[in-house]
Amino acid sequence: MSAAQLDRTLIALADPTRRQVIDLLRKRPRRAGELVAASTISAPAMSRHLRILRASGLIEETEVPGDARVRLYRLRPEKFASLQSWLDEVQNFWAGQLDAFKAHVEDKTTKPKARRK
């Protein structure tokens, strides 16, 4: 996952409305109108959120056979997997971090300085 893509993904997730959309899409794909109805915001505002989510790759737009006016949105599982990978990577700090912290604490105990205020 590129840095730019990771950026778009995290920005997409950093909004409660967009996370709510994701939560709705967890159960099944939804039409844009459904998502508007389930929210408190206007259709244009939702359209904007959907664009951002789509740019992040977290959701995708598909067309529905019966009515070409309708846009159906659904989650893209593989993009969440990419994010998981990134998080896993970031979490690779246990060993070094704990050692460094231990050293820090031990260093501290040798000089228990009193503080005021």
Added chain:
Amino acid sequence: MSAAQLDRTLIALADPTRRQVIDLLRKRPRRAGELVAASTISAPAMSRHLRILRASGLIEETEVPGDARVRLYRLRPEKFASLQSWLDEVQNFWAGQLDAFKAHVEDKTTKPKARRK
């Protein structure tokens, strides 16, 4: 993890500078000044980012024994674990997603009625 806390966490991560700080802290704790030196922004700007990261719980500020002017920042592993849990939860859509999509497409062929206002 509360909704507000999740929000703060994702907002904290949705900025490249802050992710860079996290990356630096993966190796070992750093002084605020070190983080400024490693970046292209001013000290006040960095201080701001550190406050946001601290509010999210992803990092923590500790004091260094030798010099009380210095602030040392380090990662908080358990907060990343919480985020992992959230992501795991969101990823619980595979099975339901596929079934629901199939059902939806089939249902579509029966043609839903148009809604009027």
Added chain:
DNA sequence: GATATGATTAACTCATAAGCTAATTATTAG
């Protein structure tokens, strides 16, 4: 063909986030 519907784009307002320099606080060093 005219009208209604589903959704997006356009144009605008308002709030917030990020950046800077200057000032402040706290602590250390001379």
Added chain:
DNA sequence: CTAATAATTAGCTTATGAGTTAATCATATC
């Protein structure tokens, strides 16, 4: 005591993000 250092807070500017209503586009219905 005075000057220097580490970091933060204050005050200000600018860019961006989210929301709105109005307009547009495409398609379906009568």
